[in-house]
Amino acid sequence: MNTTQNAKAFAAEKAVSLIESGMKLGLGTGSTAKIAIDLLGKRVAEGLRIVGIPTSQRSAEQALALGIPLTNFEETPRLDLTIDGADQVLPGSLQLIKGLGGALLREKIVAFASDRYLIVVDESKIVSELGGKVPVPVEVVEFGWNTTVERLTKIGARPVPRRDAAGALYRTDTGNLIADCFFEQIKDAGRLEIEIKSIVGVVECGLFLGLKPEVIVGTLAGARIL
Numbered sequence: 001m002n003t004t005q006n007a008k009a010f011a012a013e014k015a016v017s018l019i020e021s022g023m024k025l026g027l028g029t030g031s032t033a034k035i036a037i038d039l040l041g042k043r044v045a046e047g048l049r050i051v052g053i054p055t056s057q058r059s060a061e062q063a064l065a066l067g068i069p070l071t072n073f074e075e076t077p078r079l080d081l082t083i084d085g086a087d088q089v090l091p092g093s094l095q096l097i098k099g100l101g102g103a104l105l106r107e108k109i110v111a112f113a114s115d116r117y118l119i120v121v122d123e124s125k126i127v128s129e130l131g132g133k134v135p136v137p138v139e140v141v142e143f144g145w146n147t148t149v150e151r152l153t154k155i156g157a158r159p160v161p162r163r164d165a166a167g168a169l170y171r172t173d174t175g176n177l178i179a180d181c182f183f184e185q186i187k188d189a190g191r192l193e194i195e196i197k198s199i200v201g202v203v204e205c206g207l208f209l210g211l212k213p214e215v216i217v218g219t220l221a222g223a224r225i226l
């Protein structure tokens with residue numbers, strides 16, 4: 001494991017240690033959430049009784065392979081705790097950018113259905129200002145996609161259509177497309193979220209605000225909670 005992986009593992013370990021038998025969980029997406037799901041699988045194999053709602057097809061496949069029982073929102077409308085990663089974290093307000101892994105829509109639905117929201121990151125995700133090199137992923141329906149992307153430029157974004165490894169437009173688990181929207185600096189994330197979501201054709205954006213996450217930061221020396 002390299003140092004970043006070690007730091008992510010410390011954060012994931014701390015988060016998984018907070019899980020108790022009987023809990024209903026949200027299972028995040030991304031490399032840090034993947035470590036947490038692996039650790040959760042070990043605890044389930046040792047007898048921990050939980051159920052989980054995955055935020056992506058790949059997290060669902062990973063969980064099933066580890067024997068983690070899955071549920072859905074019809075059976076389980078409210079979750080005790082969710083563990084997920086993030087792409088940027090603003091300390092203080094604890095505003096987040098998420099979705100570089102492409103799962104932002106399901107991740108946000110799961111986040112808002114959770115009583116506790118644990119974000120596991122390494123220190124590189126902590127920033128003094130949102131935006132810059134990290135885009136805000138915006139999930140857009142395919143119909144009229146180019147017109148939606150054009151409207152995103154009108155609110156100051158530099159949108160870049162996300163592509164998969166083969167060069168085709170990236171498809172989310174819900175079948176939508178993603179425009180990665182770069183902003184030089186995001187001064188008022190609340191206002192920007194409203195502007196983005198007012199655009200016809202936009203399904204969701206990667207600004208995660210007002211969720212009061214408990215941010216667990218993995219470092220080389222262990223984990224600390226912001």
Ligand code: 5RP
Pocket residue numbers: 028029030031032033084085086087097098099100101102103104107
């Ligand atoms: C996926 C996400 C991920 O949580 C985010 O991209 C962080 O991933 P990683 O832990 O691999 O850095 O939002 O949609």
